[in-house]
Amino acid sequence: MQNLLNKLDQPEHARALLDRIDGLLAKINKEPAPGVPQPLLKFMEVCGTHTMAISRTGLRGLLAGKIDLLSGPGCPVCVTSDPDIDLMIGIAGKEGVITATFGDMMRVPGSRGSLNQAQSGGADVRVVYSPLDAVALAQENSDRQVVFLGVGFETTTPTVALALKHAEALDLDNFSVFVNHKLTPPAVKALIQSGDVDIDGFICPGHVSAVLGARGFAFLPEEFMLPAVVAGFAAVDILLGIVSLLEQLASGKPLMDNKYKRVVRPQGNTAAQRLVDTYFRVAPAQWRGLGVIPGSGLELRDAYQRFDASDRLQLDCNPDLGRETKGSAKLEKPDDTSPDCSCGEILRGMAKPHQCRLFGTACTPERPIGPCMVSSEGACAAHYLYGHLP
């Protein structure tokens, strides 16, 4: 199997696909009037791993001037709002609490510093590889409260649900989760409905779809007549996806294509879906750059409130989130960290990282200002590391 995976990602395959892309573009791009250039096609991915893969493999450069590849709200760290980061830092500062988190969250600045700074100030913050490790921490430290910071999309949520199942089986009263999980399809839908940006097709997230199934983003062709494809993360996987989007545009028949069938099944991982559904229910969520989107987040079901860190530590969370926005998909003003930071616009595909006035000067991976630069999978970090082509 490993040999097979290596065989897939070969330069000659990529070259053949790039030629196919040129052929399809020639078919699609007919000049509207003599001398008037066709506007660039815009394809958006909504997965931090795609953001990195597209930059790292050089595809962004190879396709520059032909197809505009935009990064949407696909990085969970980047879309976490300032108030939520502040709450996490508040948790870390509590007496007798061990805060367990994925490493990505450590450097993200809220309005009162980052978890990293909280740790330097004496807070007990531990980076864990798996939410299951946080349960083990709770077992080892029965005299202290262990709070896991539950940040992530559909790929990550089942791992947190599994941790809750373990904690329940062990009857742990010192393990809880600060639930900040988000759902990607409602955010993509809200982005399209906002009309802020005109996208010609979507490269759908491979690992979110591994859980959700290939149907997860079927609303794109069905409701919005937009071409959509689930793609993997090797250069050829992404190129196969782009070829599919162009074929759909050329034929005028948008559909939900799956080019990552070795991982993504039509129905997804139903065991993971059931487990998530056991512990969580759908709730509104606040996204950086997109505001509060109804039905785009998760909260613990009533039967599992005892595992909710907000309850356990009696945090003052924003209880009005649901009431204010009921039934509305309107996007609110972004809540950027710095008034000059363009993360909000970048997450909506309205600006490119290099168009931010802070990019590469005041804001770098070493001294990041906005979360798109902090996260290793953020659009700004990818552009900075691998060259910021337009």
Add this chain to the structure above:
Amino acid sequence: MCLAVPVRVVQVDGDMATVDLQGNRKQVSIALVSETKAGDYLLLHAGVALQVLDEEEALETLKLLEELAEAQRQIDDGEEEADPQGVGRLRRRPPPAPDEERR
């Protein structure tokens, strides 16, 4: 954050499995994937396997890619006869060279 990697199952032990992650042995949960056996490849995320990789589908993708590459080779060979120095091969890279526009 949704980074997930393929790992090979070395040994299954109930809901857990020992996997080979680029030469390192690691204990991971296989509670969310059914019928896993030694030798299978799993998609691993944050210590939890989320899918079993489908070898047949990977072979299908490889077949498709090889067909595309073969079709391209035939076009290139045709070009090579008219262009023995292989200039055309270099010419196909973006940004388009001026002579490409004339073609």
